[in-house]
Amino acid sequence: MRSRHRSTRVVVRAGVAVGVVGLALVGVAVPPATAQDREVRADRSAFRACHASLLPAGTAGVDRREVTSEVDGLVQARLAPGNGREGDWDLAVFDKASGAVVAASAALRSRELAESFVRKGQQLVVQACRYDGPSRTATLGVDFLALTPQGTPTTAERAEVVRVETPRQEDKDTLLGLDLDLTEKGDATGVEVVLAGDADRETLRRSGLKSTTVDADLSRTSREAAERDRAYTARGRASGLPSRRTSYRHLYEYEYELKELARGNPRLVRAFTLAEPTNEGRDVVAVEIAEDVDNAADGKPVNVLMGVHHAREWPAGEHAVEWAHELVNGYHRDNSIRSLVARTRNIVVPIVNADGFSISREAEPKGDFTRFDYEMKRKNCRADDSPPQLRTGVCKANPGGSARGTDPNRNYAGFWGGAGAGLTWGSETFRGSAPFSEPETRNIRDLVSKRAVTNLITLHTYGNLVLRPPGVADVRAPLEEPVVKALGDRMASRNGYDSIPSWGLYDTTGTTEDWSYWATGGFGFTFEINTAGFHPPYEDAVVAEYVGAPPAAGAGKGGNRAAFLDMLANAADPAAHATLVGTAPKGYRLKVHKTFQTPTSPVRQPDGTTTPPIQVTDTVESTYSSTGGRFTWSVNPSTRPYVAGRYGRDPLAPPQAAIALPNPPGVPAENTRFPGNPVAESIPFTVQGVPAVDNGRFDVSVSWTSTSTDWDLYVLDAAGQVVTQSAAGGTNSERATLLDPPAGQYTAVLVNYDQVDPANPDDWAAGRVEFSSPVPPTYGVKEAYTLTCTDRQGRLVGLTDVFVDRGQTVDVGDVCTDSARTTKQRRR
Missing domain, CATH: 2.60.120.380 (Jelly Rolls)
Structure with missing residues (x-):
């Protein structure tokens, strides 16, 4: 239908100073838009990419507004549900003259944020598209924020990468204490470090640590990589990736692609939104891939792959979304992949840190690693922990620059507060104010805790590493170290990476797998993709690394594709997790549940003191919906590795004399x-x-x-x-x-x-x-799950304790009957 609205007024919010260096937000308020102007309406939905092109006025499923920017600065276009009803509306902002997309958002609901830079006098078209769902309306808000240069511009300093020699643990500790920008490329004797300018170089010089130059001019390298990407895409040939993609995606492309996978494969793929929006209000989108995908409580083991905790690490998201395509394509065309998918459930979260990635991906490419080089932003958009004078401004343009925010991969509860994480807001590895203080980490915690995730890989760049717990050498490896190492080694044999414990690079605390593994027992690994940089040329860091082609270390070995398949095969193997079997009536619901506390590390403080550990409460549970009769249900071991004990061996003789x-x-x-x-x-x-x-x-x-x-x-x-x-x-x-x-x-x-x-x-x-x-070795106690059964009316009809180890199958009998409750046995 044709739009009933001809134009809209734009609310320009009064801005606030961004600081003496960089930019300031200023604005001149105009009268607010009328309720009618703010409502977008479409009587029909249409499955199309709202960001793909500027559609003519009156196109079915589309409503649009024409606005003119009155500032040099930012446009922020937002959608919210209309009349309180939720649907799926997408949003895009176009330059009217050229038709080029300026900003877009394509999440799964009607909660969208499209944000980017505009110039004064630029004519724009804000296009809202009804993709799916019952809601015929959505509420549109468009703001302009002026950005005014403040202070004296400074000449960008030369950024470089150096390899710092750290052959001893004391050297690693010294390096971590310098608060420099450490990469994940390193080994037992050295780590590559980004030096953004002369101040960083002087800090390193004063430390006494030796270093050698790896890349003397990061800005030049960044420009060359961007040029290679343009040339690669311009060839017009499809890549060897499952999607055939040839360039890095934008956030809105990830969002749209995931829901299109679900729409095209309704029984195999389900797109969903994680539990919490980001600090800026963005939804975080994921997909689940399984036979009868909507029956999440079918008892199959769950394999999770996620990317982009760190905003600038673009290949991490690319490998994750290609894995989703791999599973879908393989299910239809490859019997071996079809068999693995049939025995598992797979969840893919390509972009964990949606705010940070959107900023990094849309930023002006500078490559100089200065505070206002937003392309190289690592962290999320948390402002509360920075000094009051630096909390103003939006995340894309603020006085703290890209340094503002929390490192999500130092914010999990696993050994949080210890070595290997920044203590102050400006550190690139800032741990946050408390364990799980960030919506990004709470989202992953919610997912892992409720889905009995047996296998997890979190993707990062760079370093060609397969990292396993623990992140701190003093923690000692778990009793399962031989098993975890063997799995890491097997995956590393495919991608050519080094398989090492995380502390072998340097100490880290608050990381994803150091919480997920120690708290739930699900295997967890970090992949550090490629050795060339955070987001080097797509052809190398994405295509070659994924498929196993030159110049990747996994050339001829299968690459990350084969490594991911190894992890999926492990998820499907009953020897790699625990199994419950028994009998339950159709429609009855079983749940295993465990609530416990785990201490963090003693908490290091910026003043050099240490405060006692924080006790963090976790709840881990898994549900099974009975189809009637005998069931088989995959869960993690009931005893979490944190209390199971630490790896070691008993001495067979005294040590040798000095x-x-x-x-x-x-x-x-x-x-x-x-x-x-x-x-x-x-x-x-x-x-x-x-x-x-x-x-x-x-x-x-x-x-x-x-x-x-x-x-x-x-x-x-x-x-x-x-x-x-x-x-x-x-x-x-x-x-x-x-x-x-x-x-x-x-x-x-x-x-x-x-x-x-x-x-x-x-x-x-x-x-x-x-x-x-x-x-x-040290040995702890065994923990139990509480197993409950509820009938179709939600009444508790069965209850027992279950002790189960990895690789073990425990028969819980007819747990849903009263007789089972009165005759329950504790299994150890």
Whole structure:
């Protein structure tokens, strides 16, 4: 039908100062729009992408308003349900002259936010499209926010990536304390770090940590990547991805694509909205993929893949949504994938941090990592924790810049408050004011806690890593470490990544899998995709990494596609989770339930003090809806790994006695290029084994007089391979550690890296190898689920406790009868 409304007035809210550097929001208020102007109406719905093109006035299913920007600044167009009725309306803003989309939103309901930059005098068309649902109307609001430059512009400083050498735990702790922008690319001896400017370079210099330049000009690299993306898309050839996509998506494209997958596969795919909107009011959209998808309580194991906790990590969302396409395409065309989908339920959340991603994706590409480089925003849009004077302004333009917000992947309760998270608002890893203080993490907590998620992968960039719990070395691995490691290793064999515990990169607390695994028992991993950057060229970071093509490390091995399939196969394997079997009448509902408290870490404070741990209450539950007769129901183990115990082994013999390392005569020449230059001192030593001794670790240490002198320490095995090292700077000692060392011949190599006065060398002394016993495992108590059964009227008719371990099947009998309740047995 034709629109009954010819135009609308626009509310321009009075703005507030954004600060002395950057931008300020100012506005001149105009009379509010009438109720009639604010209502958009369509008597019919149409399945179309509202953002795809500017449609002619009068197009069925569309209502539109023409407005003119009176400011240089932002346009914010919002939709809300009309007359309190919920439907699915989408929103897009177009430049009237060119027809180019300026901003859009395509979530699953009538709650939309389309926001972007506009210029004064720009003529716009705001297009509202009724996609589906019963509501014929929605309420439209359009605001303009003026952005005025404030203060003296500063020349952007050169941003670079350096590799900081961290061979010892003390070095990693020092690096974490510098509050620099750490990437996820690293290994046992070093981490790549972004230095945004001279202040960061000076901070690193003063720390005494050594570094080498990896990328001397990030801005240039960013421009080159963008140009490669444009050229790749311009070729006009479909990629090898399941969707055939050739470019990074916008948030509204993710939203639309997910609901189109659901519309095209109604019994296989369900699109849904997570529990809470974001700080800016955006809905977070996900899909579930399973046979008879609407029957979520069918007892199948649940596999979850999610992306973009960190806004700038665009490939994470791309891999997640391609996995959704993979499952749908494979279900129809590939018998092996069809079989896996038939035995599991799969949930995909491509964009966890919708606010931050939208800002990063729509921002002007700068690549300089300054405070106002919104393309490189990492965190969410929380403003409350920043200083009062920096809380003003919208997230896309505010005085705190991209630094404002909380890091969602430091906000989960798992060991929250400990090492590896920022303590203050401006840190890129700021943990937030409390565990689960953010809607993004509460959304994932709600999902995982209520769906008995047995398998979970959270995607990030960058580093070519498959990370497993724990995030902190001092926590010690869980008793299931061999099983978790084997699964991580199997996936890493497909994508060519390194499979390591999370702390092997550096300590982190408050991360996704360090809550989900320890609290629920569901396997959890982080993938760090590619080694080139946060969102490097699409052809490499998305296409090649997903399908396993050059230059990806998984070329010829299957790539992340094959790794995701390995995780799905594990979800389908009864040996990887627990199983309940029994009998229940049709229409009866069973539920396993457990409520418990888990302490955080002792909470580090900005002033250097530590306060006691916070007790966090979690509730984990899963439901099964009986179809009548015998049932099989997949759940996680009833005992969560946090209380099950820690991994270790009992000593079989005492540790070996310490060995003194003699210092050979003389001092070797200075050498800054070991092992390329082999000039050094070598001292052999022997490590014994069982039955005589049992060494859980050895520590090789040396010391000298002055911290201005620099000796480096390497330990080689009998084959001449470096097995551990310590190469710090600014200290007068080095210590290299090897866990569970095999018996055999080793060599300590001392490299004279730097002498303040070569004529009077400061030689090393007090060399020593010390051995320690293995740390025995610790064992906790077993926990039970409370299993209840309710009849069709919701009345409780059965109750029992259930103890069940991973890989175990427990028969709960006819739990829905009174006799089952009176004869219940506790199974241990």
